[in-house]
Amino acid sequence: MMLAGKRGFTARSCGEFTDHANLAATARGKSAMELDDELCLCFHVTRRKVENYIRIERPRRVGQLAECYGAGSGCGWCRPFLQRLFDRAQQPPAAETPDDLPSAAEYAHSRSDYVRAGGGTPPPGATPIEP
Numbered sequence: 001m002m003l004a005g006k007r008g009f010t011a012r013s014c015g016e017f018t019d020h021a022n023l024a025a026t027a028r029g030k031s032a033m034e035l036d037d038e039l040c041l042c043f044h045v046t047r048r049k050v051e052n053y054i055r056i057e058r059p060r061r062v063g064q065l066a067e068c069y070g071a072g073s074g075c076g077w078c079r080p081f082l083q084r085l086f087d088r089a090q091q092p093p094a095a096e097t098p099d100d101l102p103s104a105a106e107y108a109h110s111r112s113d114y115v116r117a118g119g120g121t122p123p124p125g126a127t128p129i130e131p
């Protein structure tokens with residue numbers, strides 16, 4: 001069975017993903033961004049899509065993540081977070097570092113501050129900034 005997407009992600013490939021990040025965050029008493037939360041709020045790209053893209057397509061440069069539904073090619077807010085996920089994926093499995101992505105609410109709030117401060121301009125149709 002194919003899931004939505006032009007890259008041919010399969011239900012099996014998504015199901016194989018183990019979310020060590022959220023387990024680590026839970027152990028610290030914080031809730032990290034969930035897999036189905038939007039990591040790129042400009043193009044509605046979830047953390048799951050990005051992590052699966054990295055795992056399956058194995059991009060050689062972080063900039064190639066823009067091929068994952070445009071992630072990072074809008075206001076620019078998510079680029080440091082894309083970099084974190086990219087860097088983490090370059091580590092051997094035993095050396096995986098704990099997740100330090102904020103919760104979705106913290107993330108969206110900080111992006112709103114970033115956009116209001118002139119950090120970047122979201123494209124039409126992006127998740128709106130908070131009032």
Ligand code: FES
Pocket residue numbers: 039040041042043071072073074075076077078079122
């Ligand atoms: S949140 Fe990803 S480019 Fe704006």
